Amino acid sequence: MSAKNVTLKVENLNKNYGSVVALSNVSFEILKGEVVALVGDNGAGKSTLVKCVAGSVFPSSGSIYLDGEKVNFHTPGQARDAGIETVYQQLALVDTFNISENLFLGKEVKRTGLSRLFGILDRKEMRRQALQAIQEFNATFPDVNATVETMSGGQRQIVAMTRGAFWGKSLLLLDEPTAALGVQESKSVLEVIERFRSQNQMSLLIISHNLEHVWQVCDRILVLRGGNLVANLVKKDVTKSDVVSHITGAYSK
Template sequence: MEQIASRPSPDQVPLLKVENITKTFGAVQALRGVSFTLERGEILALVGDNGAGKSTLVKIISGVYPPTSGQIFLNGQVCTFDRPAAALAAGIETVYQNLALIEELDVADNVYLGRETTRWGVLGRWLGILDRPSMRRHTAQALGQLHIKIPAPTLAVRRMSGGQRQAIAIGRALTWGRELLILDEPTAALGVDETEQVLRMIEELRATRGLSFLVISHNMQNVYRIADKVVVLRQGRHVATLRKEETTVEEIVAYITGAKESAFN
């Protein structure tokens, strides 16, 4: 009797699979064929010198640009995100380097930005009446669970430190139940203590909630500490994928600078 092939269950396929992605902007070849997989609960660091193509790759994964060629799979399904909202709806939340928090708004308003809860259903939505008490309650609850110490959900973001802002941005992603968080240089603007808090938050969220992270960073010590896997880009080329336990900071840097040739050819 013939065996009917069953579909792979969600935990047998990688959460994210990037296959042979290329991107050209006019004469510039920003990406020349990048492939990697990100397993559920994995922390992947994307590294490379300025202009290597990191931000372009993240923008393709998060639906800002279409790739010139290649495919993205999420939970085994091919994805063609034609806009950021499509990636968001699929469970991919991206925290860009500038964070996109609105300085004058309070914490709750920032967490709910663009997805505000309105009172009185359809009519309220149409009139734009926000249910602030419920938004604040929900925000305080969500951030509280993350051990993010925010003075009060009613405090304007401009009065907060860099670490608190990063935490709010991550908290916003979590409030909406994402499974993949993409963080572009999450600690670049932070001091030593705040960097430590953000790194701990990433490690804890992976451990307690099984969240997956794709992190861009220039700080090799941080990368080496939190990443399970490191993908190195150089001038748009994918030059190495290294498992943390099989590499060193020196080797990662050698691939970034070109002192070490691509592992793939």
């Protein structure tokens, strides 16, 4: 596999919180366009790993490469500038803003010409681009101008994912995208992830406790246990019960 097909490479990553070893010598790659699940029990190190890649936690040692370039993120802003977007469970949407205002939060499009001098926002242009982004994922909203506080958990998740896909160039990190959602809502979110896979050149790394959901959308599964990467599995080669055995440690006994 040539290096240009590798979006993310993590090499011997370690993270200690005092005496707690959250990650121990973790190494793996994610290829361009791949959808990879990150699974493991509570406290296994999943969020820590995602935060190291997203620039919100600094690793104790090890290397991270994005599109073949070694990166050293000290802030989430640096990771975003490099093309990595993250959707955390808390989502970080502004309740009283609508979809397009949330999509362009902090990156507003200013009008051109004289109005630009006064920092006047080009709401029409932002709305046009937001609608186009939503349509690309076939997501539907009863009212695209509604504030996100009026939306369901699934719709909010889709707004946050659309924002990630809109700004991200290489990698989208999703921490538990279906955790708080009901059956129908999860279905819509998984359908949007499916569309990412078919339409997008981005790679996805998805933390999930739900193996049914993992099975529906992922190509490969990484299993963390006690901070160690204990399995790196191609989905079509394994069963769900294999994955559970790796999560619980039954395979290592």
